Amino acid sequence: MRFEVRDRDVAGRIGRFDTGGPVVTTPELMPVINPHEPTVDPKDIERIGFEAVITNAYIVWKDEDLRERAVDEGIHSVVGFDGFVMTDSGSFQLAEYGDVEVDNRTIVEFQAEIGSDVGTILDIPTPPDAPREVAERDVKTTVERAKEAVECEERPPLALTVQGSTYPDLREKCAAELGELPAAVHPIGGVVPLLEDYRFADVVDVVMAAKKALPPEKPVHLFGCGHPLAIPLAVAMGCDLFDSASYALYAKTGRYLSVLGTLRLEEMRWFPCRCPVCSRYDPQDLREMPEEERVELLALHNLNELRRVIDTVRCAISGGELWELVEATCRSHPAAWAGLVRLSSRYGDELARWSPSVKRSLKVYDEVSKGRPELHIYRDRMRGRFGGVEGRRIVKAGRRPYDVEWLESWELAFVDEWLGLVPGELTRTFPCHSLVEPSGFERRRDDGEDRRSGGRRGDEGRRR
Ligand code: GUN
Ligand code: ZN
Numbered sequence: 001m002r003f004e005v006r007d008r009d010v011a012g013r014i015g016r017f018d019t020g021g022p023v024v025t026t027p028e029l030m031p032v033i034n035p036h037e038p039t040v041d042p043k044d045i046e047r048i049g050f051e052a053v054i055t056n057a058y059i060v061w062k063d064e065d066l067r068e069r070a071v072d073e074g075i076h077s078v079v080g081f082d083g084f085v086m087t088d089s090g091s092f093q094l095a096e097y098g099d100v101e102v103d104n105r106t107i108v109e110f111q112a113e114i115g116s117d118v119g120t121i122l123d124i125p126t127p128p129d130a131p132r133e134v135a136e137r138d139v140k141t142t143v144e145r146a147k148e149a150v151e152c153e154e155r156p157p158l159a160l161t162v163q164g165s166t167y168p169d170l171r172e173k174c175a176a177e178l179g180e181l182p183a184a185v186h187p188i189g190g191v192v193p194l195l196e197d198y199r200f201a202d203v204v205d206v207v208m209a210a211k212k213a214l215p216p217e218k219p220v221h222l223f224g225c226g227h228p229l230a231i232p233l234a235v236a237m238g239c240d241l242f243d244s245a246s247y248a249l250y251a252k253t254g255r256y257l258s259v260l261g262t263l264r265l266e267e268m269r270w271f272p273c274r275c276p277v278c279s280r281y282d283p284q285d286l287r288e289m290p291e292e293e294r295v296e297l298l299a300l301h302n303l304n305e306l307r308r309v310i311d312t313v314r315c316a317i318s319g320g321e322l323w324e325l326v327e328a329t330c331r332s333h334p335a336a337w338a339g340l341v342r343l344s345s346r347y348g349d350e351l352a353r354w355s356p357s358v359k360r361s362l363k364v365y366d367e368v369s370k371g372r373p374e375l376h377i378y379r380d381r382m383r384g385r386f387g388g389v390e391g392r393r394i395v396k397a398g399r400r401p402y403d404v405e406w407l408e409s410w411e412l413a414f415v416d417e418w419l420g421l422v423p424g425e426l427t428r429t430f431p432c433h434s435l436v437e438p439s440g441f442e443r444r445r446d447d448g449e450d451r452r453s454g455g456r457r458g459d460e461g462r463r464r
Helices: 042-048 057-062 064-073 075-079 091-097 104-113 132-151 168-179 192-196 200-213 230-236 246-252 276-280 283-287 291-318 322-330 334-352 373-384 447-453 459-463
Strands: 002-009 012-018 024-026 028-033 052-056 084-088 118-120 186-188 220-222 241-244 255-258 261-264 393-396 412-416 420-423
Touching (some): 012 291, 024 028, 028 042, 028 246, 028 291, 042 291, 052 057, 057 064, 057 075, 057 084, 064 075, 075 084, 104 118, 132 168, 168 186, 168 200, 186 200, 200 220, 200 230, 200 334, 230 322, 230 334, 246 291, 276 291, 283 291, 291 322, 322 334, 334 373
Parallel strands (some): 028 241, 052 084, 084 118, 220 241, 393 412
Antiparallel strands (some): 002 012, 012 024, 255 261, 412 420
16 A cells, blocks of 8 residues: 655645555546446546546445445446546445445445455544534544454455544544554545535635644545535645546536536537537537437536546646646635635645745735745745844835845845745745746836836836
8 A cells, every 4th residue: 555745736746546456646536436327438437537436335235236246246347447446335325314224344344345446434424513512423433433444354445534524623633543543545524515515615624624633644535526626725735536426417417517617508609628529519519419418428528627627736736836726726716715715824834834845936916825835934934044134124125036236135134025024135046036926017117227226116106
């Protein structure tokens, strides 16, 4: 069992997740396959580029035919997918219907028997805002079940799920206790109702509380999150795996995932996408098709869109621009923006523990950008290693890099809108030198003069 981190940005990482079977590159989204009636051919899921899928072991276990086939041929053969197959335990059914017919030990051993690449305990998802006693009791049971699963003679690589409703201290406690056990992955559970209600700020609190106590070397799965708006934000907090049934559920109700959000096929005149489906058909073609064919094609497009989101996140991590991607994505919906505001205002220093500290450049836009982890790292270092700016003459910063003379730089400290105080000798170092800010692109008629003057001339002066 290995999770190797190959690259990082903010608290996000590109990893290689190996539980002994097919290897998965993370961040990755696992499309949900319904073992009774897959909406698309699982081979198409593989062709689009997904390395992993998730299916429900409880549904397989309950159906005599499927159960027998899974035991004989293995779960990969039943779902028709050669890559990584994670299974869930029936906890979701437990949350939806209040009861399941299987116990924890039975479903854990069954997942080993059918060859799951990762199997899940029968954790108890507590709804948001549940009474504290209920959340406490469910965490206790979930942790007991995790311990029982670890002791099972036949067990798959295990997903030990963090619960705790909307109580950050319970999330933290649950994470700390599960973190002691030999898990393959730690899902964060019970967040589907928050995601459905677009309560992104609460999702941020829940994830950050769990991440605080989880072992950093373990991959983290955000259970039931396949929302294109939430994925970049969640990756930035250190979530590595996602799963989604939305591609199929949305397709069944004529909804089309796009950069603009979810669109209704009924109202569309153009497809803003160049996937194989959208290249070949236009919205009217799809509307005129028999339902089954339309649903399959819409589901295929939705999968392509999710693939684009995941691959964009990977590019952003490797390019050191994950924070920029999160700001841009979260701008597309006020609820997502509320999530980012929460992350930036409360957790920037926590993210700074994981973020690379030096990059080519940093883009800053507004107050939210001021919370980005690289700026926290700068402020901490300035206060710590450089001992602050005591005794220096404080000067208002001009145009970057403030054109300070080397010799006088030691006596000066600049007030920088984004960084706070900057000792003169640091003005040509990262991040001071490399901030890309809105005011850097204003037209300056007196540019030559401004550059020589060693200080900002004031807004009036520059707008003359
Ligand atoms: N799927 C969505 N949410 C959950 C959860 O909290 N636990 C499990 N096991 N599966 C889920
Ligand atoms: Zn498309």
